Amino acid sequence: MSNNTKITPQAENFAQWYQDVITAADLAENSSVRGCMVIKPYGYAIWENIRKELDSQFQKQGVENAYFPLLIPEKFLQKEAEHIKGFSPELAVVTYGGGKELTEPLVIRPTSETIIYDAFSRWIHSYRDLPLRINQWANVVRWEMRPRLFLRTTEFLWQEGHTAHATKREARQYALKILKKVYKPFAEKHLAMAVIDGQKTESEKFAGALSTYSIETLMRDGKFLQSGTSHDLSDHFAKAFNVRYLSEDGTQQYVYNTSWGVSTRLIGGLVMSHGDDKGIVLPPKIAPHKIVIVPIANSAPSDVTDAAKKMYRHLKKYNPIFDDRLEVRPGEKFYEWEKKGVPLRLELGPKDLANNKVVLVRRDTGEKSIVANDDVKKSVENMLKDIQNNLLLRSQKLLETKARRVDTWDEFVREINAGNYVLAHWSGDAAIERQIKEETKATIRCIPFKAEKEKGLCIKSGKPSRQRVVFGRAY
Amino acid sequence: MSNNTKITPQAENFAQWYQDVITAADLAENSSVRGCMVIKPYGYAIWENIRKELDSQFQKQGVENAYFPLLIPEKFLQKEAEHIKGFSPELAVVTYGGGKELTEPLVIRPTSETIIYDAFSRWIHSYRDLPLRINQWANVVRWEMRPRLFLRTTEFLWQEGHTAHATKREARQYALKILKKVYKPFAEKHLAMAVIDGQKTESEKFAGALSTYSIETLMRDGKFLQSGTSHDLSDHFAKAFNVRYLSEDGTQQYVYNTSWGVSTRLIGGLVMSHGDDKGIVLPPKIAPHKIVIVPIANSAPSDVTDAAKKMYRHLKKYNPIFDDRLEVRPGEKFYEWEKKGVPLRLELGPKDLANNKVVLVRRDTGEKSIVANDDVKKSVENMLKDIQNNLLLRSQKLLETKARRVDTWDEFVREINAGNYVLAHWSGDAAIERQIKEETKATIRCIPFKAEKEKGLCIKSGKPSRQRVVFGRAY
Numbered sequence: 001m002s003n004n005t006k007i008t009p010q011a012e013n014f015a016q017w018y019q020d021v022i023t024a025a026d027l028a029e030n031s032s033v034r035g036c037m038v039i040k041p042y043g044y045a046i047w048e049n050i051r052k053e054l055d056s057q058f059q060k061q062g063v064e065n066a067y068f069p070l071l072i073p074e075k076f077l078q079k080e081a082e083h084i085k086g087f088s089p090e091l092a093v094v095t096y097g098g099g100k101e102l103t104e105p106l107v108i109r110p111t112s113e114t115i116i117y118d119a120f121s122r123w124i125h126s127y128r129d130l131p132l133r134i135n136q137w138a139n140v141v142r143w144e145m146r147p148r149l150f151l152r153t154t155e156f157l158w159q160e161g162h163t164a165h166a167t168k169r170e171a172r173q174y175a176l177k178i179l180k181k182v183y184k185p186f187a188e189k190h191l192a193m194a195v196i197d198g199q200k201t202e203s204e205k206f207a208g209a210l211s212t213y214s215i216e217t218l219m220r221d222g223k224f225l226q227s228g229t230s231h232d233l234s235d236h237f238a239k240a241f242n243v244r245y246l247s248e249d250g251t252q253q254y255v256y257n258t259s260w261g262v263s264t265r266l267i268g269g270l271v272m273s274h275g276d277d278k279g280i281v282l283p284p285k286i287a288p289h290k291i292v293i294v295p296i297a298n299s300a301p302s303d304v305t306d307a308a309k310k311m312y313r314h315l316k317k318y319n320p321i322f323d324d325r326l327e328v329r330p331g332e333k334f335y336e337w338e339k340k341g342v343p344l345r346l347e348l349g350p351k352d353l354a355n356n357k358v359v360l361v362r363r364d365t366g367e368k369s370i371v372a373n374d375d376v377k378k379s380v381e382n383m384l385k386d387i388q389n390n391l392l393l394r395s396q397k398l399l400e401t402k403a404r405r406v407d408t409w410d411e412f413v414r415e416i417n418a419g420n421y422v423l424a425h426w427s428g429d430a431a432i433e434r435q436i437k438e439e440t441k442a443t444i445r446c447i448p449f450k451a452e453k454e455k456g457l458c459i460k461s462g463k464p465s466r467q468r469v470v471f472g473r474a475y
Numbered sequence: 476m477s478n479n480t481k482i483t484p485q486a487e488n489f490a491q492w493y494q495d496v497i498t499a500a501d502l503a504e505n506s507s508v509r510g511c512m513v514i515k516p517y518g519y520a521i522w523e524n525i526r527k528e529l530d531s532q533f534q535k536q537g538v539e540n541a542y543f544p545l546l547i548p549e550k551f552l553q554k555e556a557e558h559i560k561g562f563s564p565e566l567a568v569v570t571y572g573g574g575k576e577l578t579e580p581l582v583i584r585p586t587s588e589t590i591i592y593d594a595f596s597r598w599i600h601s602y603r604d605l606p607l608r609i610n611q612w613a614n615v616v617r618w619e620m621r622p623r624l625f626l627r628t629t630e631f632l633w634q635e636g637h638t639a640h641a642t643k644r645e646a647r648q649y650a651l652k653i654l655k656k657v658y659k660p661f662a663e664k665h666l667a668m669a670v671i672d673g674q675k676t677e678s679e680k681f682a683g684a685l686s687t688y689s690i691e692t693l694m695r696d697g698k699f700l701q702s703g704t705s706h707d708l709s710d711h712f713a714k715a716f717n718v719r720y721l722s723e724d725g726t727q728q729y730v731y732n733t734s735w736g737v738s739t740r741l742i743g744g745l746v747m748s749h750g751d752d753k754g755i756v757l758p759p760k761i762a763p764h765k766i767v768i769v770p771i772a773n774s775a776p777s778d779v780t781d782a783a784k785k786m787y788r789h790l791k792k793y794n795p796i797f798d799d800r801l802e803v804r805p806g807e808k809f810y811e812w813e814k815k816g817v818p819l820r821l822e823l824g825p826k827d828l829a830n831n832k833v834v835l836v837r838r839d840t841g842e843k844s845i846v847a848n849d850d851v852k853k854s855v856e857n858m859l860k861d862i863q864n865n866l867l868l869r870s871q872k873l874l875e876t877k878a879r880r881v882d883t884w885d886e887f888v889r890e891i892n893a894g895n896y897v898l899a900h901w902s903g904d905a906a907i908e909r910q911i912k913e914e915t916k917a918t919i920r921c922i923p924f925k926a927e928k929e930k931g932l933c934i935k936s937g938k939p940s941r942q943r944v945v946f947g948r949a950y
Contacts, residue, residue, distance in 0.1 A: 029597070031590065032551070033581065036544035038594050041609070044541045066519050069511035070545075070583075070614055070630050071567070076507070089574050092546070094583070096568035097629075098618030106508065108545075108569070108583070115506065119513050122504070134516070139545055139614065143573030154572075155545050 014221040024339040035147040035154030045288035063133040071106040076114035079240040086207020090142040108141040117241040126246045135161040150268030158263035164255040171256035175232040183228040192283040192391035193217040194399040198446030210234035219272035222419035224474040230260035279339030284384040290318035292337045296349035421472030425456035427463035445470040489696040499814040510622040510629030520763035538608040546581040551589035554715040561682020565617040583616040592716040601721045610636040625743030633738035639730040646731035650707040658703035667758040667866035668692040669874040673921030685709035691920045694747035697894035699949040705735035754814030759859040765793035767812045771824035896947030900931035902938035920945040
């Protein structure tokens, strides 16, 4: 399944570049069903790594996995007024089952608050059953008019965590904890993506939530990607689904819920955070193969191939690829694995063998090092760490470089149009927020947690404001 | 979430017993959507263990994971005539999406041959692309009129493997390999379930297959559970979806496909293979927790609790439960963990502590052993092995005990009604097979691989037959 996709330069056409590098790396493709993608083995292996790491993080937060039905009675969604209003335009509806028209239509879950809290209403009886912390790894369907691989697909894979707590305060803190202690460090340490964390505005929050918190990451074209969200649902769904518990003082109380999720969209984020004109660049911690080993030999078996094979066994823990194909020239191999973003390449030719050396080439910088045989394992380990750090540093630098503190509307428009993002004052008026979006396509990505309290005047309306918010274009 | 379900004795009402033990062990429950179950954390943990083990087995067979769309155009299913005939009564059909009636209905995958081979037709070009070996872990929907938890649910979780090969022979061998080298040993060694493997008759084979192979396991009530199937699809789907490759001699050839799957139904199989009147019994290799540690103490902290905690850390690799609840009496704890089928219980009381001993109790036999502190780890290791072996031996014994070689129709009916299964001659006539099913509810589970060639006369029609087949009632 080799593939010779030519990659459009990033600077020339970012959207086409994105499409090209995904094809070139063999991550995913459009299926015959509009809006639904096929995640190919290499793309899926990245998702499995994301899943594995997050799963162990959730466990540390006391979360257990379970599985809830794909199909939800339409009337369940209607129980929470904001929820159905938000999701109604995106639903896929099953009207026939087992050869008969259904008396009651079922929707394919766009998210599972309703069906899960229906279960919680059976599971929770007393304060001893709280907190209840559940997660599911599942597919969801949200009808998508302008699909793009990973970023916007009608079906996508995700995890959705759902918890129930005895108090409003505890729920809010848990929603924040998942964002700050799981999603943010995961994005930074594993995906090497710099993050702005904060709260969504009323117009951008989850349909049915009291508050939504998010991590926002910046793509190389200056647009944001909302990469993970955590919702404080307060008692909104508990009231709709009658989820109550007997408190220690013997009274019936509603629980307070949180829900939180990340999806296969993160893979799109990885691509647009780190990729370059040669293809995708994978952070070592999430790369299916951390190194590719290429013996430079014209025949096999050969001394070179044997030595390279030994190296392969030596480096087993990095799940290396051993590319000893004879019908493909070394240059083509390099090109192929660069497209796939393998963090490190080890080359071994006859001269290297004679000198007891190998060549190591970094994907992120292209830097070449010649390393003594005995030091290979240590060098590989160090370089992988360096690559991981360097990718995060680059991402942090991008986030700094593209930031503009702006105090006039003219500047605002100019900076947004120049592909930057803006820290500006906003008074909290949703109508102004909408107007800004209509005029510039910039939305408030979040009200950042880390912002000095600073009095000012709204960039558009001139009304008094207490802090700057993050405006930017987004996927 | 404690629960006080009373368990109906197995001998009194097997179906009710099954329902009761699932509730008592907190494995799963019916949801508000008829036919769709909620898999609760303990049940899901078993599925995760099944998944993890099978996944590593598939990898050894050169299989890669990927993910394909949930929604399939209805016309795709119609491309293979037998396939649509078989699945049409079970389909869930989406007719609305994004607020509009769809011009073309989409079905929720009941299985994914069609959408996957559609992708294969884009992925496969030359003989170099073969064999192609793909697996997906996914949910599927088959409308179910008589739902039962795990055994028959409208939605279930499964894996479906799909491969493409250059020759008919290679495909057939691969289908057999998955059955004999993966499914059968997995069922025996991990699930401790004895297996009859063989070929399905024409009437019982997969809709669209040339041949279906299956592993059949015997439940404690004498009924079979089809526990895994592997299909030789020949070129049936390759022709329907135009999956062709350029062969080494330069001609265009159709590929040959296999598909194979096991599902959450296996959990129902585990329950009905090993469970007893106290609850479920889990084979150690698949149990989420292999041991529960119960300090017998009236207060905490105490010397006993401290010593038990030490034991807990010492036995960490068995993912032990540490049950030091003070508000629950030891007897109740024993009862609770027996219901949940935890293979081994470790009790530690003040007397044991004084004597440097612990008590170990096996879930399968109820046998109690007193073990010196220093030997605990070794004893636990050995007992878990013993339990695993014993469960398989019991399952093998059941398979032998319930077998009847039968040569007259009267005997056949008597043995089937007595809850046994029958090895009898059958000439291959589908009409007779149907007639037997109508009269006795017994179906041909398989034409077993391991059967002496033996000439005889069909048990019902008297027509000549070349080997005995396995007749039995089944889930």
